[in-house]
Amino acid sequence: MEEFVRLRALAAPLMRDNIDTDVIIRIDRLVGGRPDEVGKYAFELLRYLPDGGENPDFVLNREPFRRAQILLAGANFGCGSSREPAVWALQQMGFRCVVAPSFGDIFFANCFQNGMLPVVMERRTVEAIAAEVEADAAHGFVTVDLQKQTIVSPSGKEFRFEIEPARREALLHGLDEIGMTMRREAEIAAFQSRDRNRRPWIYR
Amino acid sequence: MGRTLFDKIWDEHVVADLGNEVALMHVDLHLMHDLGGGPGFRMLAEKGYRVRNPELTFATADHAVSSAPGRTEDTNPVGGRLLRMLRAASAANGIRMFDLGSDGQGIVHVIGPEMGLSLPGMTIVCGDSHTCTHGGVGALAFGIGSTELVHVLATQTLVQRRPRRMRVTMDGAPAAGVTPKDMILHLIGLVGAAAGSGFAVEYAGAAIRALGVEGRLTICNLSIELGAKIGMVAPDDATFEYIAGRPMAPKGEMWERALAHWRNLNSDGDAEFEREVRFDSGALAPQVTWGTSPEHVIAIDGRVPDPDGAIDAGRRASMRAALEYMDLKPGARLEGLPIERVFIGSCTNSRLSDLRAAARVAKGAKVASRVRAWVVPGSTGVKRAAEAEGLDRIFRDAGFEWREPGCSLCVGANGEMVDPGKRCVSTSNRNFVGRQGPGARTHLASPVSAAAAALAGCLVDVRKLGVEPWKNS
Numbered sequence: 245m246e247e248f249v250r251l252r253a254l255a256a257p258l259m260r261d262n263i264d265t266d267v268i269i270r271i272d273r274l275v276g277g278r279p280d281e282v283g284k285y286a287f288e289l290l291r292y293l294p295d296g297g298e299n300p301d302f303v304l305n306r307e308p309f310r311r312a313q314i315l316l317a318g319a320n321f322g323c324g325s326s327r328e329p330a331v332w333a334l335q336q337m338g339f340r341c342v343v344a345p346s347f348g349d350i351f352f353a354n355c356f357q358n359g360m361l362p363v364v365m366e367r368r369t370v371e372a373i374a375a376e377v378e379a380d381a382a383h384g385f386v387t388v389d390l391q392k393q394t395i396v397s398p399s400g401k402e403f404r405f406e407i408e409p410a411r412r413e414a415l416l417h418g419l420d421e422i423g424m425t426m427r428r429e430a431e432i433a434a435f436q437s438r439d440r441n442r443r444p445w446i447y448r
Numbered sequence: 449m450g451r452t453l454f455d456k457i458w459d460e461h462v463v464a465d466l467g468n469e470v471a472l473m474h475v476d477l478h479l480m481h482d483l484g485g486g487p488g489f490r491m492l493a494e495k496g497y498r499v500r501n502p503e504l505t506f507a508t509a510d511h512a513v514s515s516a517p518g519r520t521e522d523t524n525p526v527g528g529r530l531l532r533m534l535r536a537a538s539a540a541n542g543i544r545m546f547d548l549g550s551d552g553q554g555i556v557h558v559i560g561p562e563m564g565l566s567l568p569g570m571t572i573v574c575g576d577s578h579t580c581t582h583g584g585v586g587a588l589a590f591g592i593g594s595t596e597l598v599h600v601l602a603t604q605t606l607v608q609r610r611p612r613r614m615r616v617t618m619d620g621a622p623a624a625g626v627t628p629k630d631m632i633l634h635l636i637g638l639v640g641a642a643a644g645s646g647f648a649v650e651y652a653g654a655a656i657r658a659l660g661v662e663g664r665l666t667i668c669n670l671s672i673e674l675g676a677k678i679g680m681v682a683p684d685d686a687t688f689e690y691i692a693g694r695p696m697a698p699k700g701e702m703w704e705r706a707l708a709h710w711r712n713l714n715s716d717g718d719a720e721f722e723r724e725v726r727f728d729s730g731a732l733a734p735q736v737t738w739g740t741s742p743e744h745v746i747a748i749d750g751r752v753p754d755p756d757g758a759i760d761a762g763r764r765a766s767m768r769a770a771l772e773y774m775d776l777k778p779g780a781r782l783e784g785l786p787i788e789r790v791f792i793g794s795c796t797n798s799r800l801s802d803l804r805a806a807a808r809v810a811k812g813a814k815v816a817s818r819v820r821a822w823v824v825p826g827s828t829g830v831k832r833a834a835e836a837e838g839l840d841r842i843f844r845d846a847g848f849e850w851r852e853p854g855c856s857l858c859v860g861a862n863g864e865m866v867d868p869g870k871r872c873v874s875t876s877n878r879n880f881v882g883r884q885g886p887g888a889r890t891h892l893a894s895p896v897s898a899a900a901a902a903l904a905g906c907l908v909d910v911r912k913l914g915v916e917p918w919k920n921s
Contacts, residue, residue: 261766262641262741266880271861275483275512276526289882318762320642320675323741324880326577328593345762346642349611349677350577350591357595367760408609410470422495422595425603428464428472432500432605435463435474445698445706446476446570448503 246359247418248390251340253313255386256304257374263317264324265351269333271325282329283336304337307381314386316374317344319367322351331358341388343370343395356411359418361390363405373397390416450716452613453682454648457588457713461571469610476570477504477587478600480543481556483511483861484575486533488597489541497602502542504604506565507534509548510555515793515824515856515864517849521548524863552695554827554853557581557795561665562829564694568683568710573600577672578795578877584665585691586683586713588648591672611646611678612722615715617653620730625911627805627918628663629797629875629894631655632670633735633745639725641743644676647723650715651681655729660920661690662799669796670877673742682714686920734910736782737879737892739770744879746782748897748909754778773881774889775869782891782907789872790821790902791884792848792895794858797875798826801921802895803834807842809899809915815847816905822849824856848902860885873901 273285290302298305304312315334321344322330331354334342340360345367347355355362376398377384387396390412395403414421425432440447451459464472480488485507492499499505512527513519522528531548538545546552552563557578560566568586573579575597582589592600599606618631636643651667659667664681671679681687688707691697698706733747744767746752755767755778771777792798792806803825815821823843825831831853834840840850857864858876860883866872868887875898879890891907900910 259762259765260769261760261762262743264741264878264880266878266883270882270886271483271511271859275861276529279487289886318766319760320645323641323675324577324672324878326575326591326593328595331593346645346675348675349645350593350672353596354593357593367762371761408470409468410466410607421607422497422599422602425472425599425605425607426497428605429603431464431472432474432603436604439474443569443706443709445567445702446504448696 245418245420248340248359248361248415250389250391251313252385252387254308254311255314255316255373255377255384256309256312257316257377258303259316259318259371259374261318262320262323265322265327265330265348266324268322268330269327274327274329279329279332282333286333286337309381313338313340314388315339315342316370316377317342319345321347323348326350328354331355331360335360345370356414357421359415361388361415363388363395365403365405369403450719452715452719452721453650453680453713454588454613457569457571458610463605466607471608471610472605473571473608475573475600475604475606477565477572479556479560479572479574480505480507480534481511481576482509482513482527482530482534484594484597486530486537488575488594488601489537491594491598492601495598497598499541499543499601501604505543507538507543507545508553508556508559509534511855511859511861513548513854514862515851515854517851519852527862551828554829555795555798555855557669558798558826558830561585561661562694562827564691564697567691568687569713573606578669580671580677580679581665581669581795583668583671583678583680584661585687586680586710588678588680590677611648614644614647614649614676614723614725615721616649616651617726618651618655618729619653619726620655620728621658622655622729622732622918624917625734625896625915626732627894627896628659628666630732630735631729632667633742633892634732636670636674636742637745638727639674641673641741642675644671644674647676648678649674649676651679656681657684660801661687662801662921663918665799666796670742673877683710734894734897736897736907738774738776738782739767740773740879740881741766741770742877742879742892744770748783748907752776752778752780752782783909785907786818787873787901787906788819788870789866790819790898791857791872791874791876792822792898793824793826793856794876795826796877797895798824798830800830800833801919802875803830803839804921805918806895806899807839809896809910809913810846810848810903811842813846813903815902818905819902821847821902822851822857824851825853827853857884873898873907
C-alpha cells in the first residue's frame with residue numbers, strides 16, 4: 245500500500261451532503277469492467293452530459309480543480325454501497341485525501357485499505373477552507389500533514405484533526421493489514437479451538 | 449455497568465485486543481455473491497493467499513442475474529460470466545454455493561436467515577452494505593469492501609474499531625397501512641442519513657417486539673441508510689421459532705446448547721448507549737421518499753420541504769439537487785403524482801410477509817395501464833412458498849409481472865433498469881441518483897404502498913384503500 249505522510253496540493257470543493265458511492269462510481273461500470281479503469285467513470289452522471297461530453301458546470305471539470313488531489317466534501321460522503329472501487333475511482337482521478345464532516349462507515353474503512361486519507365473535520369471548518377479555495381482557486385493549495393495531524397488552508401490557517409493511532413501508523417508506513425494479521429495465525433487457531441468447544445454450532 | 453447486546457457479541461469474538469478500541473475479530477459466517485465473489489477470489493490469488501475456513505463461507509448469485517421469467521444464467525451475459533467465475537472459484541476452494549435454480553439461491557440477505565445460516569450472536573460479513581439486515585436475527589452483521597473481503601477469506605478475521613452504541617426505541621403499535629418499512633424510513637427522516645455514522649444501532653421497544661423476524665430484517669436492512677453499518681434486534685422466542693428447523697440451523701442437542709447461549713443475548717437493564725432515540729410508531733402515516741437520499745422522506749399526506757428551511761449549506765445543496773433530479777417543487781404534494789414503474793422486491797422487502805401484504809392489496813384489482821409493475825421474490829424459497837399459496841396468481845391476475853429471484857431493479861447491475869425521467873415506486877432501500885438507472889426517479893415506499901400505487905397509477909395513501917394492519921409471517 246502507498247504511504248501517506250504529507251501532501252500539499254490543490255483542493256476542490258464538492259460541498260453537497262450525501263454524495264453516495266453510487267454517484268462516485270455506477271455499478272454497471274463495475275460489472276464486467278476493469279478495476280483499473282474506473283477513474284474515467286468517476287462521478288459519471290455529474291461529470292458528463294447525456295451526449296458523453298463533459299459537463300462544464302461540474303466543479304471537477306473546471307480548472308484548476310481538475311488537477312486537485314484533495315477533495316472537500318459535504319457530510320456523509322461515501323454513504324451507501326460498500327463498493328471499494330469508489331475509492332479506486334477517486335484515486336484514479338488523482339485524489340489522495342477527502343476532507344468532510346462525516347463519512348459513510350464502509351467507505352471510510354475502505355479508504356485506509358488503499359492509502360487514501362479521509363479526514364473528519366467540523367462542517368464549519370470544511371466550509372471555511374472551501375470558501376478560501378473558491379475565492380482564489382488558482383492558489384487553493386492545502387497542506388495535509390498526517391504526521392502532525394494538521395490541515396493548513398491556503399491563507400495559512402492551521403486546523404488539527406483526530407485519527408485513530410493504528411490507522412495513522414498504517415498509512416504513514418504503507419502497512420498491509422492482511423499481512424499483519426497473517427502473523428497472528430497462532431492466536432486465530434487458539435481462538436477457534438476454544439470457541440469450537442464453547443459454540444460448536446458455528447463450525448458447520 | 450451492564451453491557452449492551454452489541455458488546456456481548458463483540459466481546460465474545462475478540463481474537464486479539466489491538467489497543468485503542470481496535471480488535472482482531474473472528475468472523476463466524478462469510479457470505480459471498482456474484483458481483484464481488486469472483487473478483488474477490490482473484491484478489492486473494494494475486495496476493496498469494498488461500499481460503500482459511502471454507503466451511504464458514506457460503507455463496508449465491510443475486511446481483512447480476514436476470515429476474516426475467518424463464519431466465520438462464522446468460523439472460524444477462526455479463527452476469528453469466530460473473531456467475532461462472534464464482535461457481536468455479538467456490539468449487540476450487542471448497543465453498544458451498546447455492547446456485548441458480550436450487551433451494552437457497554436468492555438475495556444473499558434473504559437466504560442467510562431463510563436457510564438458517566444466519567444465527568443469533570454470530571458475526572456475519574459480506575461484501576455488501578446491506579449485510580446489516582442479518583441483525584434482525586440478533587447477529588452482529590456488517591458490510592465490507594473488497595480488501596476486507598480478502599482479509600476474511602485469508603484469515604477468517606477482520607480488524608475492527610468498536611463503534612459507539614445507539615438505541616432506537618419504537619413504542620406503540622403502528623396503524624393499518626404502516627409497516628416496518630415505514631417505521632425505519634420515518635427514523636431516517638427524523639435523525640438524518642448520517643446519524644448512525646460510527647454507531648452500532650439496537651432497535652428495541654414494543655413495536656419491534658411485536659414484529660416477526662421478517663419485519664425486523666426489514667428494519668435492520670435500512671440501518672446503513674441511517675449511516676450505521678450495524679443494526680440489530682435482541683433475539684427472543686419469535687427469533688428462535690423462526691430459526692428452528694431451517695436447513696442449516698443447529699439440530700437436536702446442538703440446538704439446545706445454542707438456544708441456552710442465545711437466551712443471554714440482550715442488553716442489560718443498566719447498559720448505557722451513547723445515543724438514545726425514541727418515537728411512537730402509533731403516530732406514523734405511511735412514508736414515501738421525495739428526493740435522492742433516504743432522509744428525504746415524508747408522510748404520504750405531507751408536502752415536499754423547502755431547502756431554504758434547512759440549517760446547513762450542504763444539506764440545502766443536497767435538497768436543491770434532489771428536487772431538480774426528481775422534478776419536484778417545494779410544497780408539492782406527493783399523493784396523486786403519476787408513476788410509470790413499481791418494483792416490489794430487494795433485500796428490504798421481498799420476503800413472504802411482504803408479498804402477502806402486497807397481494808392483499810392487489811387481490812381482485814388491476815394495475816393501471818400506465819404502470820409496469822414487477823414482483824421479484826427474494827429467493828427461490830420465497831418464490832416457491834408464495835406460489836404454493838397462490839400469491840403469484842393474485843399478482844398475475846392483477847397485471848403484475850411475477851419474476852425470478854434476485855436483486856433486479858434495486859441495483860442496476862443486471863440489465864434491469866428504469867428509463868430516464870420515469871418514476872418508480874420501489875420497495876428497495878436506495879433512492880440515489882441513477883441507482884435504478886441513469887435519470888430514473890425512485891420513490892421508496894412499503895410493499896403495500898407500492899402495490900397501491902401500481903393500481904392507482906400514482907402515489908397514493910394506502911390507508912384510503914382500507915388496508916389491514918401489518919401481519920407477521
